[in-house]
Amino acid sequence: MNPASLIPLAEPLPVHWVWFDVLLITTLTAHLLFMNALLGSAVIGLSKNLRGQGTIIREVGMKLPPLLALTINMGVAPLLFLQVNYGHFDYVSSVLMGGWWLAVIAALMFSYYGFYIYKFKYEAMSNATRTALFAASILGLFYVGWMFTNNMTIMLQPDIWLKYFETSGAFLNWSDPAIYPRFLHFMTGALAIGGLFVALLGQVRTNTDMIETGMMWFTRATLVNLAVGIWFLAALPQDILLAFMGRNIPATATLVISVAAAVFMLVAGFKKEPKKASVWAVITVFFMVCTRHWLRTLYIAPWFSIESTPVTGRYGSFYLFLGFLIVGLAAVAYMLKLYFNSRQERS
Numbered sequence: 001m002n003p004a005s006l007i008p009l010a011e012p013l014p015v016h017w018v019w020f021d022v023l024l025i026t027t028l029t030a031h032l033l034f035m036n037a038l039l040g041s042a043v044i045g046l047s048k049n050l051r052g053q054g055t056i057i058r059e060v061g062m063k064l065p066p067l068l069a070l071t072i073n074m075g076v077a078p079l080l081f082l083q084v085n086y087g088h089f090d091y092v093s094s095v096l097m098g099g100w101w102l103a104v105i106a107a108l109m110f111s112y113y114g115f116y117i118y119k120f121k122y123e124a125m126s127n128a129t130r131t132a133l134f135a136a137s138i139l140g141l142f143y144v145g146w147m148f149t150n151n152m153t154i155m156l157q158p159d160i161w162l163k164y165f166e167t168s169g170a171f172l173n174w175s176d177p178a179i180y181p182r183f184l185h186f187m188t189g190a191l192a193i194g195g196l197f198v199a200l201l202g203q204v205r206t207n208t209d210m211i212e213t214g215m216m217w218f219t220r221a222t223l224v225n226l227a228v229g230i231w232f233l234a235a236l237p238q239d240i241l242l243a244f245m246g247r248n249i250p251a252t253a254t255l256v257i258s259v260a261a262a263v264f265m266l267v268a269g270f271k272k273e274p275k276k277a278s279v280w281a282v283i284t285v286f287f288m289v290c291t292r293h294w295l296r297t298l299y300i301a302p303w304f305s306i307e308s309t310p311v312t313g314r315y316g317s318f319y320l321f322l323g324f325l326i327v328g329l330a331a332v333a334y335m336l337k338l339y340f341n342s343r344q345e346r347s
């Protein structure tokens with residue numbers, strides 16, 4: 001069977017595809033930053049706790065339920081934009097993963113409740129029970145992340161979709177050599193940004209141990225991630241690797257900019273400047289997400305080019321969307337202002 005026959009037809013877009021790609025990249029950057037702060041700080045807290053130092057786990061434990069809510073909320077937006085431009089790939093991979101994919105909802109709810117119970121029933125549990133609950137909630141997050149990496153890689157390779165007919169149905173992408181460094185790259189990045197989050201929280205709490213620990217995880221994990229990134233690059237199919245090595249100039253330039261930003265970020269980390277490092281971290285993650293977008297474009301190039309999607313040019317709903325976006329952002333800014341004012345008054 002020709003795998004191309006399994007790719008559904010692309011639906012016409014109301015406005016130019018570039019709008020959805022830009023919104024996809026921007027909102028995914030926000031999603032990944034929250035996910036990193038959540039997962040990374042949780043792992044750092046747990047690791048300190050296992051070594052008998054329980055302050056950081058308690059401090060980050062207070063922040064994990066809102067961080068998880070923000071990660072999910074900021075995940076919905078890229079999911080929608082992804083479905084607009086690449087839905088005919090992403091829906092297929094979600095279906096091919098079957099129960100594995102559906103279980104993401106159960107895993108998310110499990111971790112959510114776990115972190116809530118940890119925060120609000122802290123005193124009522126023994127250290128062993130709450131540590132076990134905390135660790136199990138982290139495992140739930142790893143499961144979700146692994147499923148996303150599977151979905152995002154299966155969608156790019158229609159030739160492996162045929163496995164569905166050869167095996168007993170739903171499958172994961174275990175045989176792809178690039179999936180392991182890819183997932184590790186995301187998870188090590190989470191440890192780095194999680195460390196930065198711990199350090200920033202330490203600055204607010206004037207807690208030197210949190211600043212020291214956070215910056216140590218940040219710099220070490222970033223150094224490790226430079227090596228994991230090289231492994232990831234080397235594991236990619238050869239034509240894609242060559243595209244990033246100069247054959248495709250915009251893709252290579254995006255990769256070079258993101259690595260350069262990571263070096264500036266690392267320098268700020270070694271100088272123990274959490275705020276400066278955070279600015280570089282946002283820039284780095286943004287350009288890494290752009291690089292990842294190039295990766296998707298290069299992977300699906302033999303099957304589909306976004307330029308070929310028909311555009312109807314009906315801008316009405318798009319203007320409505322922009323209007324709601326601006327009013328929504330203004331409402332959020334106003335709520336945050338009220339929140340910080342009330343905090344100031346209380347203190």
Ligand code: HEM
Pocket residue numbers: 024028031035039068071072074075076078079080082108141142144145146148149150152153182183186
């Ligand atoms: C809270 C646990 C979560 C974790 C640990 C997590 C982790 C990740 C990771 C590692 C990726 C990159 C995968 C790759 O490219 O290999 C990713 C991408 C993504 N996540 Fe999340 N995620 C979480 C929750 C969610 C939720 C609840 C949603 C949606 C409602 C979501 C939406 C997305 C989307 C749409 C992408 C890919 C966008 C694109 O390909 O452009 N995530 N996530």
